[in-house]
Amino acid sequence: MRDLFYFIRKMHRDSGFRLYLNMFTTFVISCLDGIGIYLIVPMLSIIGVFQMNMDEVPLVSTLFEIVDSWSIELTLPLVLAIYVLIVGGQALLQRSQMVLGSRILQSYVRSLRSETYRGLLLAKWEFFLRKRKSDFHHVMVNELGRVSYGSSLFLQMVTGIIFTVIQIGLAFWLSPLLTAVVIASGGMLALFARKFVKKAGHIGDKTSELSQSYFAGINDHFNGIKDIKSNRLERSHIHWFGGMSKQLESNVVQLVRVNSLSQFIYRIFSITLIAGFVYLALEVFHTPAEQLILVVLIFSRLWPRFIGIQSNFEQLATNLPAFKAMRKLHQEYEQEQELTLSDSPDGGKPFQLQDGIECRQVHYRYDPKEPAFALRDINVFIPANRMTAIVGSSGAGKSTLIDMLMGLIGPERGQVLIDGVTLREEKQLLALRGSIGYVAQDPFLFNASIRDNLKLVDPHAEDAELWNALKFSASDEFVRMLPQGLDTVIGDRGIRLSGGERQRIVLARAILKRPSILVLDEATSALDSENERRIQEALDRLKGSMTIIVIAHRLSTIRNADQVIVIEQGEVIQQGGYKQLSQEAKGKFKQLLSYQTGMNG
Ligand SMILES: Nc1ncnc2c1ncn2[C@@H]1O[C@H](COP(=O)(O)OP(=O)(O)OP(=O)(O)O)[C@@H](O)[C@H]1O
Numbered sequence: 001m002r003d004l005f006y007f008i009r010k011m012h013r014d015s016g017f018r019l020y021l022n023m024f025t026t027f028v029i030s031c032l033d034g035i036g037i038y039l040i041v042p043m044l045s046i047i048g049v050f051q052m053n054m055d056e057v058p059l060v061s062t063l064f065e066i067v068d069s070w071s072i073e074l075t076l077p078l079v080l081a082i083y084v085l086i087v088g089g090q091a092l093l094q095r096s097q098m099v100l101g102s103r104i105l106q107s108y109v110r111s112l113r114s115e116t117y118r119g120l121l122l123a124k125w126e127f128f129l130r131k132r133k134s135d136f137h138h139v140m141v142n143e144l145g146r147v148s149y150g151s152s153l154f155l156q157m158v159t160g161i162i163f164t165v166i167q168i169g170l171a172f173w174l175s176p177l178l179t180a181v182v183i184a185s186g187g188m189l190a191l192f193a194r195k196f197v198k199k200a201g202h203i204g205d206k207t208s209e210l211s212q213s214y215f216a217g218i219n220d221h222f223n224g225i226k227d228i229k230s231n232r233l234e235r236s237h238i239h240w241f242g243g244m245s246k247q248l249e250s251n252v253v254q255l256v257r258v259n260s261l262s263q264f265i266y267r268i269f270s271i272t273l274i275a276g277f278v279y280l281a282l283e284v285f286h287t288p289a290e291q292l293i294l295v296v297l298i299f300s301r302l303w304p305r306f307i308g309i310q311s312n313f314e315q316l317a318t319n320l321p322a323f324k325a326m327r328k329l330h331q332e333y334e335q336e337q338e339l340t341l342s343d344s345p346d347g348g349k350p351f352q353l354q355d356g357i358e359c360r361q362v363h364y365r366y367d368p369k370e371p372a373f374a375l376r377d378i379n380v381f382i383p384a385n386r387m388t389a390i391v392g393s394s395g396a397g398k399s400t401l402i403d404m405l406m407g408l409i410g411p412e413r414g415q416v417l418i419d420g421v422t423l424r425e426e427k428q429l430l431a432l433r434g435s436i437g438y439v440a441q442d443p444f445l446f447n448a449s450i451r452d453n454l455k456l457v458d459p460h461a462e463d464a465e466l467w468n469a470l471k472f473s474a475s476d477e478f479v480r481m482l483p484q485g486l487d488t489v490i491g492d493r494g495i496r497l498s499g500g501e502r503q504r505i506v507l508a509r510a511i512l513k514r515p516s517i518l519v520l521d522e523a524t525s526a527l528d529s530e531n532e533r534r535i536q537e538a539l540d541r542l543k544g545s546m547t548i549i550v551i552a553h554r555l556s557t558i559r560n561a562d563q564v565i566v567i568e569q570g571e572v573i574q575q576g577g578y579k580q581l582s583q584e585a586k587g588k589f590k591q592l593l594s595y596q597t598g599m600n601g
Pocket residue numbers: 129366367374392393394395396397398399400401
């Protein structure tokens with residue numbers, strides 16, 4: 001319930017006055033509905049269905065006295081006209097309330113959706129390392145839908161409760177004793193219904209669990225479709241999918257079973273109640289017929305509401321796990337928030353690196369509970385406007401070091417200094433990242449045209465600038481040969497391009513940003529020697545005007561580096577010029593070099 005109230009508070013913050021207006025409208029509608037029912041009695045009397053003594057009916061008798069004092073004769077047309085007016089007014093109000101209710105709900109869902117998306121985007125990179133991407137999809141699509149539905153159920157429930165309380169008030173005025181009997185029965189029903197609510201809650205937990213696995217599964221499968229096809233894994237995956245679908249199906253059926261059973265029991269209970277009620281009223285309490293009719297009328301409208309509240313409650317319980325999951329995600333990203341983006345517009349402007357980037361005694365663990373350090377006591381200096389290469393075996397910590405230099409992860413111990421200033425504030429982080437052009441090991445391209453992919457980093461870039469960047473990355477020729485040139489759409493993650501073509505487009509994008517620092521993590525690993533040589537030459541031309549940090553397994557690509565840093569098991573074991581390290585007889589670098597020249601030759 002605490003999770004529900006966390007979101008209701010948000011709704012209150014978002015809607016404020018409109019929420020109360022909505023409740024007040026409900027109050028008025030309920031009153032009009034009650035009055036409408038009251039008017040049925042005089043109508044019946046006027047039509048001649050009953051010979052009634054109106055003095056016996058509290059509210060109606062007062063109404064009659066007022067009408068008498070105005071010397072108006074209550075004719076059938078007049079009563080019918082009033083009835084139509086009241087019920088019509090109620091219908092009109094009900095429509096406005098529906099629109100208002102939907103406005104409140106939709107604006108709340110929009111703000112919740114934006115808040116969650118923004119919160120996720122502003123969280124630290126480390127947060128994303130720990131979580132599964134499919135969990136975000138699941139919360140943003142599935143759980144958000146359930147939270148929205150649950151919130152609407154909550155509003156309906158509040159409306160239902162207001163309505164019910166007013167109607168009970170009216171009924172109480174007419175016949176306190178009989179009403180008390182009905183309320184007591186309703187109370188018993190509510191106690192009995194707790195069992196169903198609990199059961200519905202358990203099914204809701206299962207729903208969350210299943211849909212999370214479902215999302216994660218299909219996400220994995222479609223991401224790994226190439227492996228599935230090439231390893232003939234279709235059958236086993238279809239089998240998994242069948243099993244999962246069965247579980248989803250039986251979960252829903254189970255929920256319907258619980259809901260329908262509770263509905264069935266409520267119905268039987270209400271029929272028995274009304275029958276017993278009429279018997280008691282007539283045989284034991286000798287209630288006047290006109291009063292009895294009114295009370296039966298009120299309760300025949302009230303009781304379904306009462307059942308509705310119970311059923312809302314059950315459905316709300318089914319959706320509570322979604323509230324819980326969403327709140328948990330909010331708490332997690334709030335704890336790991338990195339950016340607020342609330343700085344002044346000039347905050348975090350890209351800069352020109354003057355001196356260099358330094359790591360002082362930097363230690364880092366992906367999991368602080370585990371003893372293994374991904375980086376241990378790193379002391380390196382990356383001089384501005386020079387080319388630094390980071391080499392080492394697979395898993396040595398090269399990408400981790402780069403993430404550290406880009407401020408994507410922070411040191412557990414030690415410091416990262418940019419031009420002598422410790423990297424700490426959001427403004428510095430934004431400035432640093434704004435000054436970096438980064439090409440990742442597994443480059444990402446959006447399912448859009450090459451032009452749009454490039455213009456992501458500079459929306460105002462002219463075509464000539466795009467072609468210059470493409471020329472730099474040796475991709476101008478192949479882009480020119482594509483049927484739609486720059487406007488060619490390249491598919492999910494750039495699937496319609498080859499690995500090397502993808503790398504070259506991402507490199508062009510990084511260059512288009514005109515960065516002060518260019519970071520290349522295995523950025524040319526998929527290229528043929530000819531294209532690699534062309535990029536090598538382009539990078540050489542940049543030396544002196546741009547700080548270049550390169551990770552490369554192919555050591556031939558870093559021959560022109562000013563500095564080489566060799567990492568092994570998270571530690572820097574060698575550092576110096578390419579030539580110098582290649583001559584250190586017992587050094588790791590020479591060893592790596594000899595493996596490659598041995599392999600090549
Ligand atoms: N997200 C992560 N969570 C936990 N451990 C990680 C994570 N990423 C990397 N590691 C571990 O940290 C160590 C360094 O990894 P890193 O990716 O920096 O190596 P690398 O030198 O870049 O390797 P490669 O050349 O294969 O890309 C490895 O032991 C790896 O298993």
